[in-house]
Amino acid sequence: MALTLMKGSEAIAEAAIRVGCRYFFGYPITPQTEIPEYMSARMPQIGGTFLQAESEIGAINMVYGAAGTGARVLTSSSSPGVSLKQEGISYIAASEVPCVIMNVMRGGPGLGSIQAGQADYSQSTKGGGHGDYKLVVYAPSSVQESIDLMTIAFDVAEKYRTPVLIAADGMICQMMEPVELPEMIEHKIDYKKMPWAITGEHESDTHKRAIINSLYITVEELDELNERLQANYRKIEENEVRYEAYNLENAEIVVTAFGTVARICKSAIDDLKEEGINIGLLRPITLWPFPYEAVHKAATQPGVKAVLDVELNAGQMLEDVKIAVNGDQKIEFLGRYGSHMPTAEEIYDKLLQMRREF
């Protein structure tokens, strides 16, 4: 299939449509506004629904209402808007309703900036809302990967009955890359696989009264919900970890980074390789479940003398890298705050400096 040159935001929106998403609820916020804009033009063409909600709170609750029918539903926002969605996300997770949420992260805290950021790592992976829940969190590092992850996101959401978050940094939406889009599929709700889905039907041969709820007032009932959720999360941890390993063979240092920052790290790694210096990269694609084992293995393989974690925040993933490495390797951190992308040269220099200190 031929490659098309597309802007990230539009490619992401089109990918969602092609994998069967017919309902989009959103609210404008930079740097993701092109997603709702694209949806507003495209959805009516294919008989889908685009609705500009009154707020991100409205949007996530519309997602909750629509996704409870088993339909494929997407919402997208950026950091401050995603903060507003947290209440709804907690309800959706507790009610075991599948849906996909995009966070095109910008700089924070507060209103922050409109350029790329990665400072919502903790919010995304540690449960940004209340209660013991987890989101499957994907962090694409290219437009193509965002597209590919959209298919996976909907499948995983439905397989595990869980909300899935795609945490892309602002760069992804704003850059243009040649991409291959998935084939358009006509997604049909499979009620046999989704007996929980709302249909409006009262009891019938095929449908039992469906209740989408997150209230479990007795200790026993709430325990049961939480145990079910936790068992589901253990299954996800077992089956859904994704990461990219790059140039790990004979690496002296292993870099950990996610999203577009990992791509910048790759440039530095490639430049160093030309000079005969081997640096590896371990890039988590799922921020949750985090690739703890893979990071530990890479960090402790023979010949590795240190780990460098690079992020566009004050060191949020660093905490997971530390847990993964478990004291078995030296870890250094190179962080920039939102809007301030580290350059390949800075990373290159940092790696050389670390080497000198071995």
Place this chain on the structure above:
Amino acid sequence: MAVVFEKTKMLTDAPYHYCPGCNHGIAHRLVAESIEDLGLTNNVVGVAPVGCSVFAYNYFNCDMYEAPHGRAPAVATGLKRVLPESLIFTYQGDGDLASIGTNEVVHAAHRGENISVIFINNAIYGMTGGQMAPTTLVGQKTTTSPYGRDEATCGAPIKVCEMLAQIPGTYYAERVAMNTNANIMKAKKAITKAFKYQMEGRGFTIVELLSTCPTNWGLSPVESLKWLEENMIPYYPLGVYKDKGAE
């Protein structure tokens, strides 16, 4: 033996958890009967609020949602967009609808969202133990207005039907009460009318039901009905605030 009265099948057999004399139970029955009367038993989804009626999903015998506090109109919007042919109703208290959820209800009305809102105004927060609601009357004592609601600092109580009737997308808004048999009959008529309009695709409909909370008002069930009549109805006049179908 001839059957003279049968409970509507739109209510489950689960016993209500409501306090004696609380009007929530009556409101549930009116909603359930209206659904059955309109022959919609197999084509309806309800959205419960957070408030004393949080367990409404246990009582309405149909597909049900339990929404976050105040967000029922947004949840109903999402549902309606996927199931446009189904009757979608929310059931909300005054804290839920007129305080934390004003944004959601106002915008649902503005979009002319084709849903029906059943709004229970009991002038207090029932579930959390009797705090001041946006609909608490001036001078009314609650656990967070122990000296009586002070208009100077808390403003005047919100008149929801009057407010929503101003919105072009609102097709029908009526305020009713459940204090007398005659009013209960009127309340049911209003609910049925709202549902009928929705099934005709007319747009946003709301029925406000003035309701009692004997427990938190600190009154007996009978005194509560009297208090409602003497204090609530004068400030919240009953009647049709908008009916585009009758214009």
